[in-house]
Amino acid sequence: MPKITITVNGTVQTHEVEGRTLLVYFLREHCGFKGPHIGCDTSQCGCCTVHLDGRSIKSCTCLAVMADGQEVTTIEGVGSVQQLHPLQKAFNEHHALQCGYCTPGMVMQGIDILRRGRATDHATIRHELEGNLCRCTGYQNIVEAIASCAGTHPDRHSRED
Amino acid sequence: MYDFAYVRAKSLDEVTRLLDEHPNARPLSGGQTLIPTLKQRLNRPSMLIDLQDIPETQGIEVGEHEVSVGGMTRHADVAGHPGIAKAIPALALLASGIADPQVRHRGTIGGSISNNDPAADYPAAVVGLGARVITTRRSIEADAFFTGLFSTALEPGEIVVRVIFPRVRRAGYCKIPNPASGYVMAGCFVAETHDGIRVAVNGAGPCVFRQRDFETALAVRFDAASLEGCGQSAQGLNADMHASADYRAQLVKVAAKRAVACALRLA
Numbered sequence: 031m032p033k034i035t036i037t038v039n040g041t042v043q044t045h046e047v048e049g050r051t052l053l054v055y056f057l058r059e060h061c062g063f064k065g066p067h068i069g070c071d072t073s074q075c076g077c078c079t080v081h082l083d084g085r086s087i088k089s090c091t092c093l094a095v096m097a098d099g100q101e102v103t104t105i106e107g108v109g110s111v112q113q114l115h116p117l118q119k120a121f122n123e124h125h126a127l128q129c130g131y132c133t134p135g136m137v138m139q140g141i142d143i144l145r146r147g148r149a150t151d152h153a154t155i156r157h158e159l160e161g162n163l164c165r166c167t168g169y170q171n172i173v174e175a176i177a178s179c180a181g182t183h184p185d186r187h188s189r190e191d
Numbered sequence: 192m193y194d195f196a197y198v199r200a201k202s203l204d205e206v207t208r209l210l211d212e213h214p215n216a217r218p219l220s221g222g223q224t225l226i227p228t229l230k231q232r233l234n235r236p237s238m239l240i241d242l243q244d245i246p247e248t249q250g251i252e253v254g255e256h257e258v259s260v261g262g263m264t265r266h267a268d269v270a271g272h273p274g275i276a277k278a279i280p281a282l283a284l285l286a287s288g289i290a291d292p293q294v295r296h297r298g299t300i301g302g303s304i305s306n307n308d309p310a311a312d313y314p315a316a317v318v319g320l321g322a323r324v325i326t327t328r329r330s331i332e333a334d335a336f337f338t339g340l341f342s343t344a345l346e347p348g349e350i351v352v353r354v355i356f357p358r359v360r361r362a363g364y365c366k367i368p369n370p371a372s373g374y375v376m377a378g379c380f381v382a383e384t385h386d387g388i389r390v391a392v393n394g395a396g397p398c399v400f401r402q403r404d405f406e407t408a409l410a411v412r413f414d415a416a417s418l419e420g421c422g423q424s425a426q427g428l429n430a431d432m433h434a435s436a437d438y439r440a441q442l443v444k445v446a447a448k449r450a451v452a453c454a455l456r457l458a
Contacts, residue, residue: 139293158292161292
């Protein structure tokens with residue numbers, strides 16, 4: 031079995047995996063980060079969204095071996111209960127979650143949107159959230175939470191820098 | 192998913208050698224179609240050959256007459272490239288609308304055109320702009336590259352290295368997606384090239400095709416109104432629970448008019 035090394039949330043993780051091991055299983059089962067959720071396993075829902083070398087991807091549609099030698103950030107890497115990321119605070123303030131299942135993916139995608147300067151208006155944010163499904167909120171509060179952080183630097187308060 | 196051997200190839204020679212030695216090996220680019228296919232056990236390769244480290248398949252070069260896009264270029268990189276936005280804005284627009292942001296961060300142009308899904312976006316740009324596909328063996332003109340449903344002119348062991356798009360006077364793209372899946376039900380890429388008008392239709396048929404009647408009409412006057420007297424035949428078009436062949440034929444004309452308007456807006 032291939033032995034791969036991925037830096038996850040700043041810590042080097044070396045594990046033996048099968049070629050077919052998906053990145054999301056590497057993160058959850060090998061590294062113990064349960065933040066990336068397996069919602070659909072068909073690339074639709076975005077609950078497994080993480081950052082690979084600084085860009086949002088669906089970790090259910092990436093083989094762990096493809097990320098060998100690269101850096102991954104999960105929701106565990108952007109904030110903590112004691113010190114929430116500004117976008118997590120905004121989700122709290124805008125009541126942008128109900129059951130919370132999609133929230134790790136929504137926050138990771140939201141940070142990606144802010145990084146690329148795409149939180150310009152509600153229509154653009156909705157276009158940028160096309161890869162994330164929420165079955166509770168109807169999206170409005172999620173869009174408002176991300177919009178409220180427009181113009182801020184999502185990495186300034188994160189553990190990623 | 193069945194297991195397989197995984198190799199991250201370092202050169203095109205290595206890819207060619209591995210594909211020759213292992214007839215059931217498959218090249219892996221972004222994996223946004225291949226990985227879901229493997230999950231459904233619709234394919235059982237003995238080996239996946241990852242192309243991400245091969246230098247010849249990387250990068251975008253914007254020249255005076257052409258734009259060269261490496262096969263491993265992610266959709267997001269085409270969508271966000273300032274040189275492409277200036278040289279062929281319709282190409283950047285098309286790339287910005289493929290799937291969703293996470294998929295655009297992974298999916299590649301080489302993977303998309305090699306797969307030739309009838310509902311994919313890129314084949315419309317490749318045919319509409321009259322691009323050339325550079326492979327490990329040869330250069331293939333767009334009109335000869337896409338041969339049918341999920342079929343291309345690529346031979347076993349041959350992979351896409353780069354796609355060369357000629358710069359054109361103006362071009363536009365419009366797709367009418369399925370509201371749930373986002374896949375193209377009918378799309379149209381129109382271009383006024385230095386050799387005349389090209390109109391490519393995707394999503395509607397089993398494979399991207401040129402709409403010669405629309406090309407003739409737009410050659411007289413490059414305006415959406417020029418298409419009023421034209422029609423798309425429903426014969427041979429796709430029909431499924433989402434749209435009948437007749438409905439798709441109607442959508443082709445709507446998409447073509449909007450693509451012309453898009454070209455005039457972007458020019």
